[in-house]
Amino acid sequence: xxxxxxxxxxxxxxxxxxxxxxxxxxxxxxxxxxxxxxxxxxxxxxxxxxxxxxxxxxxxxxxxxxxxxxxxxxxxxxxxxxxxxxxxxxxxxxxxxxxxxxxxxxxxxxxxxxxxxxxxxxxxxxxxxxxxxxxxxxxxxxxxxxxxxxxxxxxxxxxxxxxxxxxxxxxxxxxxxxxxxxxxxxxxxxxxxxxxx
Amino acid sequence: xxxxxxxxxxxxxxxxxxxxxxxxxxxxxxxxxxxxxxxxxxxxxxxxxxxxxxxxxxxxxxxxxxxxxxxxxxxxxxxxxxxxxxxxxxxxxxxxxxxxxxxxxxxxxxxxxxxxxxxxxxxxxxxxxxxxxxxxxxxxxxxxxxxxxxxxxxxxxxxxxxxxxxxxxxxxxxxxxxxxxxxxxxxxxxxxxxxxxxxxxxxxxxxxxxxxxxxxxxxxxxxxxxxxxxxxxxxxxxxxxxxxxxxxxxxxxxxxxxxxxxxxxxxxxxxxxxxxxxxxxxxxxxxxxxxxxxxxxxxxxxxxxxxxxxxxxxxxxxxxxxxxxxxxxxxxxxxxxxxxxxxxxxxxxxxxxxxxxxxxxxxxxxxxxxxxxxxxxxxxxxxxxxxxxxxxxxxxxxxxxxxxxxxx
Numbered sequence: 001x002x003x004x005x006x007x008x009x010x011x012x013x014x015x016x017x018x019x020x021x022x023x024x025x026x027x028x029x030x031x032x033x034x035x036x037x038x039x040x041x042x043x044x045x046x047x048x049x050x051x052x053x054x055x056x057x058x059x060x061x062x063x064x065x066x067x068x069x070x071x072x073x074x075x076x077x078x079x080x081x082x083x084x085x086x087x088x089x090x091x092x093x094x095x096x097x098x099x100x101x102x103x104x105x106x107x108x109x110x111x112x113x114x115x116x117x118x119x120x121x122x123x124x125x126x127x128x129x130x131x132x133x134x135x136x137x138x139x140x141x142x143x144x145x146x147x148x149x150x151x152x153x154x155x156x157x158x159x160x161x162x163x164x165x166x167x168x169x170x171x172x173x174x175x176x177x178x179x180x181x182x183x184x185x186x187x188x189x190x191x192x193x194x195x196x197x
Numbered sequence: 198x199x200x201x202x203x204x205x206x207x208x209x210x211x212x213x214x215x216x217x218x219x220x221x222x223x224x225x226x227x228x229x230x231x232x233x234x235x236x237x238x239x240x241x242x243x244x245x246x247x248x249x250x251x252x253x254x255x256x257x258x259x260x261x262x263x264x265x266x267x268x269x270x271x272x273x274x275x276x277x278x279x280x281x282x283x284x285x286x287x288x289x290x291x292x293x294x295x296x297x298x299x300x301x302x303x304x305x306x307x308x309x310x311x312x313x314x315x316x317x318x319x320x321x322x323x324x325x326x327x328x329x330x331x332x333x334x335x336x337x338x339x340x341x342x343x344x345x346x347x348x349x350x351x352x353x354x355x356x357x358x359x360x361x362x363x364x365x366x367x368x369x370x371x372x373x374x375x376x377x378x379x380x381x382x383x384x385x386x387x388x389x390x391x392x393x394x395x396x397x398x399x400x401x402x403x404x405x406x407x408x409x410x411x412x413x414x415x416x417x418x419x420x421x422x423x424x425x426x427x428x429x430x431x432x433x434x435x436x437x438x439x440x441x442x443x444x445x446x447x448x449x450x451x452x453x454x455x456x457x458x459x460x461x462x463x464x465x466x467x468x469x470x471x472x473x474x475x476x477x478x479x480x481x482x483x484x485x486x487x488x489x490x491x492x493x494x495x496x497x498x499x500x501x502x503x504x505x506x507x508x509x510x511x512x513x514x515x516x517x518x519x520x521x522x523x524x525x526x527x528x529x530x531x532x533x534x535x536x537x538x539x540x541x542x543x544x545x546x547x548x549x550x551x552x553x554x555x556x557x558x559x560x561x562x563x564x565x566x567x568x569x570x571x572x573x574x575x576x577x578x579x580x581x582x583x584x585x586x587x588x589x590x591x592x593x594x595x596x597x598x599x600x601x602x603x604x605x
Contacts, residue, residue: 016294031222038218039263040293047210055211063213067221132207140208156205 017084026074034074038067041086044157045093051140051152052097062100066093083163090157091167094149098168101145132190139189143182150175151182206319212265215521265291268302270439273462273598279309303333320359321372321387328366330379334359358388438593440572444547447569451543454536460499460571462598467493474596487582488591492598495575502567510560523561538562542569572599 018040025033045066049059069092077088140148149168153159161179165172266274268284276282277294284290288302295314297306307329308314316323318334361370362384369378372387379385385392440459442450450457462468469489472482480488500516507519514522527535542565544550555563572592579588591597 016296029225031225034225035218035222038221042213042217043210043263043293046213050211051208059211060213060217063217064221064224068224071221071225132204136204136207156210 017086020079023077023079023085026071027077027079029071029074034071037070037085041089042067044086045089047156048090048093048152049097051156052094052145052149053101058100062093062096066096069096083166086157087159087163087167090153090159094153094167098145098149135190136186139186142189143185146170147178147182147185150178151186154179216525219518219522263291263293265289270459270599271595272600276306277314279311280314281307299332299334301334303331305329305331318359318387321361321370321392323361323368323370325366325368328368329364330366330368331362331364332359333361358386361385361387438595440599441589441593442546447543447547448549451540451547451549454540454543456539456542456565456569458568458571459593460568460600461492461495461575462600463496463499464492464598467491467496468598470597477596478591478594480591484583487579488597491575491578491582494578498574499571503564506560506563506567520564523564527561538565542566546570 018037022033022036026037042063045063046059049062049066053059053062066089070089073092083091143151146168150164153164153167154161159167161172161175164179165175168175170178264274266272266284267289268286270286272284272288274282274284274290276292276297280295280297282290282297283305285303288304289300290304291298291300295312297314297316299316299318306316306325308325313324316325316332318332320334323330323332361368361379363379363381365381367378367380369376370385370387370392372392375392377385377392385394438459440457442457467489469485469492470478470480472485475482475485475488503516503520507514507516511519511522527538538561541550541562545552545566546569552566558566576588576592579591582588583591
């Protein structure tokens with residue numbers, strides 16, 4: 001089994017960033033603009049936190065804390081030199097998640113229960129999907145926090161090695177090593193899955 | 198081989214509920230007030246489903262819109278600032294501005310010219326600059342669409358995979374390392390075998406390209422459709438809309454604590470049906486004026502009525518937010534509370550209990566009672582031009598623009 005995520009390229013679906021004029025209004029604490037900001041970035045923040053920490057009400061709490069910190073920091077956000085808003089926000093979310101992980105043992109919802117999609121497709125594809133899900137669940141749970149963060153940011157949020165290095169405050173070489181190890185572990189865990197017909 | 202999409206499905210992300218942004222805003226004003234109450238999670242999630250169609254009103258006005266819609270019936274949705282999607286029943290899409298993920302079902306897209314607009318499916322990514330196209334994510338065999346025939350695009354029977362057909366302009370389809378560009382009248386299927394022409398498909402727009410086998414395929418499809426129409430006629434006419442409810446239908450809903458409603462969709466200036474939609478309804482272009490006027494009238498009536506109801510519930514909120522909050526409040530104690538409210542409304546509509554005067558009703562019940570007759574004003578307006586029977590037929594035809602939802 002080959003794990004596609006072993007490639008170094010990021011997924012080709014970075015959503016467009018929010019308009020500059022909305023950001024300018026957010027800096028001035030304009031409520032409508034900030035609502036637009038939250039609506040635009042809430043999904044990636046939830047995605048990051050839930051994949052870092054597992055599903056559960058703590059994800060909502062930390063997502064809310066992420067946006068509150070962004071709100072408070074907005075007056076100092078430099079539109080010309082600052083990072084992309086998504087990267088800035090994911091930086092806040094990642095650090096909150098890592099900090100939270102250090103302080104608490106979370107009651108999380110297993111991936112199997114969290115997957116909301118009803119079964120579809122042939123019994124064979126469903127079997128394979130269930131196998132992949134179980135393997136990912138086990139492998140993801142076993143990843144150290146720093147490796148998991150790097151993998152999630154690279155794989156699901158399309159961030160570059162440089163951006164991830166800034167987010168996790170580590171040298172790029174360290175990030176590359178963590179990413180390599182995370183992919184290696186996931187690939188090993190998925191190695192027992194039979195090929196789909 | 199496990200691809201990115203499979204990995205994403207296997208490692209799903211938790212999604213925010215519909216009230217998340219409002220809670221954050223509330224927290225910016227008073228950090229403690231905005232905090233999530235865990236007990237509300239399930240109720241809010243259920244309310245999201247109930248309010249999804251109504252929230253489309255908000256999405257239509259928002260040029261940086263995002264949303265997630267599972268269509269219970271044919272549903273039209275504005276995507277970002279320049280796209281419109283028509284979802285057939287069962288289809289599911291989620292979007293961020295010009296970036297759409299189509300999870301399943303049959304969706305027709307019209308995109309105004311501009312920057313790249315993307316539709317991602319489990320098998321292929323489609324990029325366009327401005328065009329009309331349809332994507333069908335097949336779980337089972339899909340029959341050829343009548344609209345496909347009219348546009349000169351012949352869809353084939355596709356067992357599984359993603360079918361993409363283009364009506365105008367060009368689209369670029371990518372699947373793994375493969376890409377192809379489709380012009381009007383062309384189709385492609387993306388599945389485990391890669392990108393390829395649909396089995397037995399034909400491009401009828403190319404003179405000489407239509408083989409006898411392809412023409413036979415078309416003929417078979419037309420005969421199949423003819424047989425279906427004859428069957429409908431024999432059964433007493435067109436199939437009744439699931440939202441055209443009789444007293445008996447309401448009585449059945451009351452037994453299960455269910456609720457169902459349909460409302461005319463909102464568009465600035467009133468929705469105007471296309472020439473194709475009018476033709477399908479057997480109406481003329483001039484009839485489009487009357488239908489547009491009826492939409493405009495219904496939209497205004499909806500605004501006035503809901504403003505009145507919201508004034509007693511959340512006078513500071515806009516209508517969309519107010520509606521969403523009312524649905525949320527129905528579920529805030531337990532799902533049973535919401536089902537009890539649905540049951541009460543259904544029993545009133547079934548004639549099993551009298552409708553109390555408005556001043557004896559909660560705002561939520563007033564809203565549900567209004568929604569339960571959400572097509573009434575639209576139909577009355579249409580009746581002034583078309584007469585009662587024809588107005589009823591138009592109001593519940595599945596070719597126009599409505600917001601519909603079923604709870605439970």
